Amino acid sequence: MPECDHCGAHxxxxxxxxxxxxxxxxxxxxxxxxxxxxxEVARERAHKV
Structure with missing residues (x-):
């Protein structure tokens, strides 16, 4: 099942x-x-990794 890489929520x-x-x-x-x-948040977080 997919989950959020940031917070782990399903x-x-x-x-x-x-x-x-x-x-x-x-x-x-x-x-x-x-x-x-x-x-937008996903793009920002992707650039910080």
Whole structure:
């Protein structure tokens, strides 16, 4: 089951298909970021790694 790489929360397969990067990493989810900014937060976190 997919999970957020940042907070470890479970995310649905559908959420992962939409928000995961090319490697399948989900760097932000509704549990650890604002719903309106998930894509932006994920991009910021990806650049910090």
């Amino acid at each position: 995310v649905s397969d559908r959420f992962a298909r939409v928000f995961a990067d090319k490697s399948g990493n989900v760097r932000a989810c509704p549990s650890c970021s604002a719903n309106a900014g998930i894509a």
